[in-house]
Amino acid sequence: MTDSATGHPEMPSRPGPLNGLVVLDITRVVAGPFCSMLLADLGATVIKIENPKDPDYTRTFPPFVGEDRSSAFFAQYNRNKSGITLDMKCERGKALLKKLVKRADVLVENFRPGTMDRLGLGYEVLRAENPRLVYTAISGFGRSGPNSNKPAYDNTGQATGGLWSMNGMPGQAPVRVGTIIGDLAASFYATIGTLAALREAERTGQGRVVDISQQDSVLSLTENAVVRYTCAGEVATPLGNDHPFVRPYGQFPCKDGYVFFGGYTDKFWKITCELFGEPEQASDPEIDTMEKRFELATYERRVRPLLERWFSGYTKAELEEMAGDELPLSAIKSIGEVVEDPHIAARDMIVSVPVGEQLVRMFGLPIKLGGMPQDGFASPPVLGQHNDEVLRRLADLSDEEIRSLKQDGVI
Template sequence: MTDGSETGGARGALDGLVVCDLSRILAGPTATQLLGDLGATVVKIENPGSGGDDTRAWGPPYAETHDGQSDLSAYFMAANRNKLSVAADLATEEGAALVRAIAAEADVVIENFKPGGLVKYGLDHETLRAAHPRLVYCSISGFGQTGPNRELPGYDLMAQGYGGIMSLTGPANGAPHKVGVGIADVMCGMYACVGILAALRHRDSTGEGQHIDLSLVDAQMAWLINEGTNYLASGRDPERRGNAHPNIAPYDVYPCADGHVILAVGNDGQFRRFAAAMGRPELGQDPRFMTNPLRLENRVALTEIVTELMAAMPRCDILGRLAEVKVPAGPIHTVAEALGSEQARARGAVISVPHPDTLRGEVQLLGNPLKFSATPVTVRRPPPRVGQDGSGILDRLRALRTTPSGRS
């Protein structure tokens, strides 16, 4: 087993922590990949009969492998580096017993089965925590462990629809849209990671583990943020405005002579500087537009004026003028442009990870955005093949207890 010491790198903040990962698809794997990036040893449990995590088959594209197997989809690789993969069929006593033994060595168990779905295997939180009181157990589901919808399945699209974000996303006069990536899953995974770390802090202070009950829909509603509180404060359902901001104007995407440009005016001073830079200084003194509340009140007229100004100029001219006066504006990159930018290269947004099973000998992944001064993020393992790490897994986990970074 490799960790920071074996690769010659600095130790991660979570070195010595063991995570038993019974989750699949995106929310749970996002959380456990982040824990793994921070140094934890993550043991991903996969059902060999179903081909492992569902997302292994969510392709193309796939990484090309020497054996020709298609179990390394780009989707799977997005959330499953820094993990060991152990094949175990929970429907068999042998498989369930193996996972219980792994859980006994773990600090954290995370799962996303239907509520109550692990009771018959002795892997539910009550059973495991009765045997291991220090265990932190995180359950992720579509709607949570309680409530009238607890039995309903949870998928990102369903959570975005139920939780309100789709009603705010898309063209003002068009159909509701989901966000372009599985953001309900990803944000739920982030909340899970925060909750797990907080529960570990409590465990280390008191010796007491606990159960974390987290749902996609709860998490999605929580990150409605200002639009959620806009409704709570006003009693009015927020409107879908495309790229426009509900509380700031002008803050939108505008067509220009050679494409589109983002304008994000955040205060009255910026608006006056914007107007002057665009050759219309009188707009900054126009009684309709002098303050942000007035600009919101007169949003339609303002949008027509700004749209006309932008349409007559090329993007580079607009961005140059606004950069000089420190008014926020920017381009709309494609994914290729974003990941290929000088900023992305400088910040490590894309990383190459050695992978001996692939024809290229490596896979390219998205980097972790966290930059630590003392305990840097490390990528110690590429996304695993199904069940590749099952041999001797219990001995490997027990060996962690005797290392300097172990738990005993």
Template sequence: MPVNALPLGLPGLPTRPGALAGVVVLDLSRVLAGPYCGKMLADFGATVIKVENPRDADVSRGFPPYLKAGDDELSGYYTQYNNGKLAITLDFATDGGKQALLDLVAHADIVIENFRPGTMAKLGLGYDVLAAVNPRLVYTAISGYGQTGSRSRRPAFDSTAQAAGGLWSMNGEPDGIPTRVGVTMGDLAATLFGITGTLLALRHAEATGEGQLVDVAQVDSVIALTESAVVDYTVDGKIARPTGNAHSWVRPYELFPCADGHVFFGAYTDKLWRDACAVFGQPELADDPEIDTMRKRFDEQTYLRRVRPIVVEWLSRHTGAELEAMASDVLPITLVRTIDQVVDDPGTAERDMVVEVEQPGFGPLRIFGQPIKLGATPAEPARPAPGFAEHTDVVLRGIAGYTADQVAGLRAAGAV
């Protein structure tokens, strides 16, 4: 059972079925890395309470694109990373807001924050303080450079992590300038490691009653996604450089032109190469003594002189759709799709990877679904995102045990 199992069907609070049913999460974070972590937990049944300052809402509420209803707007970006949560406001700079957080922490299993290290401690609400209130608390702190080290107090964004962690220097075209990865990989990497660390710590807390600090840095997370770059350097002194759409040594494994666009083709093992030769009507090439083994085909000069021209000739004769139809059940080959093609692809629908959220007052919004598929306790990713402070009263009364008069007093004092 969760550390402080919240009964399902608590008056005024929606029932949360799922693998994490009964787990209470206080999500103090903003924008992406922390909120996405909370959203993932909410999808699997946790009661996730988004906590914002009453005078300083999560800035992502203002990010495009916008759903419109008359003069009102709703951020699609905010909705995608906060749907399924409850929302309250607390001003931690006030005595009432600080005490309300402590009272909620007493009944919580997890706290998530992504402030600059030291911010919560300066408010008198650091991990040590919260752990004294609830020794079983899992406190997940996501930051740019981590809670320790000489860089810990530096401000950071996604691009900071990509630059400091090496991704910019490895991405882009050969001999080109450093290039940012096109999505917020620094944030998203920290999200994924944050979820992993949180669940590991939760399991320990459930088994022992002992909570802990989960310290996840964006830069650390990026470094852990650099594949072979670290060992390439520590073993051979090789510094990773941009390779464009090709792999640094696996061949063929890159972007190729086809009759109507581009495809990825990756038949680099001996079996896949033999299958490719058969599919494209040249089975004799599999036994060509110059290119009959993977190691031979990995040689850059041999690849450029012999292998790549063969593949280009094979693929350029067909459209992307034709190539997928004739070969994708045997070979790793796929059309390079634009996002509209991804969203509208029947395969995407088959995996429930675009779901429709009915957002009260604004109508339907299609967002990406949940990639983790559980057989017994599936996710529920198609719930609406909360309005600003929408659940302040019901959360403080239902979880912290406040009376209506106490909540009204906090509101009058500007604490909520």
């Protein structure tokens, strides 16, 4: 059967605005799988393609669940996908990928630049099979420039994009951001770029390469650091929990942990002083304006001690309740507290996904589209789980041809 709207043979899909879109995902680890998973969460039919002899090694990453020790880490970035195996190094494997490309809208890869060309499967080759193909390539340094062939990990992006040098406590060695922000940022931009290129392909019938660099992606997350350097010659250094422009705006201790408080404006400062029973502090001539409170010596001598005294008698929850909708004050929550947060639940941001023999709670889809379901997430594919189904429907292979490919180790 063929989907009359897209011209694709019908494949299992989720509801969503990308329903009918076919994505070939030949990525591994996170930078790439997260991009294709976002597309899958939004309704695309994503086919994860793994080498039968060398599958995505995040299948071996903890934590594991069930008797079959399925990886919850792998599931978190590969839910809602179909899965096939394919050895792209052999000639029959190359030919089979080209067949699949003819029926696909998008191919996502995260090899080092030049790898696909050496396999004889670079963009120009695949474009000849399908001119409207959107070819999304994620790498450490991008497809151009003197560093394009260098190997890279998430930490590479954090190091070379400037973010690492800015993070940490003043006067101490810089500290990496405590998550794989280079991989994640690259996946975000890859998703945006893919959707933009798809819009153009719909209009013109011509696809293009979406070239995403981890270094580029991280650089764009450095907020004011670039313009501070280019305009004023200032080099950003670790600020800890401080901010270069405004105070108070950071972390403060309380009875059972820490809170973020950002009441730096005159309006918020006045409300804070009234809330804690000392309204006269708002008109004190030494700290009555935002500019005066920002001056470091004044801040450390007058403002910080006030806040620490005020906050010290209350718990995180009590301070949040006191602040209500009037002040920018939030508890600094552990992951356990976030997972159990009623607001997170109301936003459907913790979802249950089948992994092996049980349901695993993991983060949901942050993109909320009106009327789109936020449940019914499908399990990640077992290695090669959908070989027969995908190859029959998208590559028009017979059962005998599929058996031959399996016997020869192509799939």
